[in-house]
Amino acid sequence: GNSVTQMEGPVTLSEEAFLTINCTYTATGYPSLFWYVQYPGEGLQLLLKATKADDKGSNKGFEATYRKETTSFHLEKGSVQVSDSAVYFCALRSSSNTGKLIFGQGTTLQVKP
Amino acid sequence: DAGVTQSPTHLIKTRGQQVTLRCSPKSGHDTVSWYQQALGQGPQFIFQYYEEEERQRGNFPDRFSGHQFPNYSSELNVNALLLGDSALYLCASSLTGGAPRANYGYTFGSGTRLTVV
Numbered sequence: 001g002n003s004v005t006q007m008e009g010p011v012t013l014s015e016e017a018f019l020t021i022n023c024t025y026t027a028t029g030y031p032s033l034f035w036y037v038q039y040p041g042e043g044l045q046l047l048l049k050a051t052k053a054d055d056k057g058s059n060k061g062f063e064a065t066y067r068k069e070t071t072s073f074h075l076e077k078g079s080v081q082v083s084d085s086a087v088y089f090c091a092l093r094s095s096s097n098t099g100k101l102i103f104g105q106g107t108t109l110q111v112k113p
Numbered sequence: 114d115a116g117v118t119q120s121p122t123h124l125i126k127t128r129g130q131q132v133t134l135r136c137s138p139k140s141g142h143d144t145v146s147w148y149q150q151a152l153g154q155g156p157q158f159i160f161q162y163y164e165e166e167e168r169q170r171g172n173f174p175d176r177f178s179g180h181q182f183p184n185y186s187s188e189l190n191v192n193a194l195l196l197g198d199s200a201l202y203l204c205a206s207s208l209t210g211g212a213p214r215a216n217y218g219y220t221f222g223s224g225t226r227l228t229v230v
Contacts, residue, residue: 103157
C-alpha cells in the first residue's frame, strides 16, 4: 500500500544553518505530495505542495522538489530561524483517492539561537 | 474569516465511555475529514464526509462513527473507549464539490486532545 517515510528526528540546528529533512514515498501512479508543519499545541498548516513530477513547491523559504525517479520529496531551507522550530510532516494523496492523506511519522526540528 | 473550529479542546474520559467531538469547517468548504494523531506519530485518516454521507473510511473499527450536518459541520463519535484511543483528533475541511479528483487544499483545526483513563 501507499506509505511515507521520513528521516527520524529530532533535528537540532543552529540559527542560519541549512536544513534538509528527507522524505521518500511508496505509491502507485502519480500522487500529490505535501509538507505540513505543526507548531506546539496547534493543528497542521500546509507548508508547500507539488502535484506532478519535477514540480517544486516553495513557501517561506522552504522548498521541496517532486522526484519521481527517486520517489522523494525532501524539504530544504537555506537558513533556518528559531521560529522554524516545529514538527514537519511529509504526506501524500494518491492519484486515485480524493481525500485521504497519508502522513509520515513527523520530524521534530529544533533551532537554537 | 474563521478557519476550522474544533470543540472541545481537551477532554478526559474513562474507559468504556462514549465521546463526541465537534468540527465546524472553514467557510465555503463542503467536505470534512477526521484524523487521529497518537503522541509522536503522524495523523491517521479515520473517515471523510461529503453531503452528509461517509465517502471514505480508513482502517478504524466501527466504534468510530461520524455525522455531517446540512451546514457542513461534523461530529466524530467514539464508543466503548479504550486507553489506546487517547490521541489528538484533527478535523480538516476542504472544498471538493464532489469532484472525483478535486485537488483543493485542506485546512486543519487545532484538534481535540482526548485522554482516556
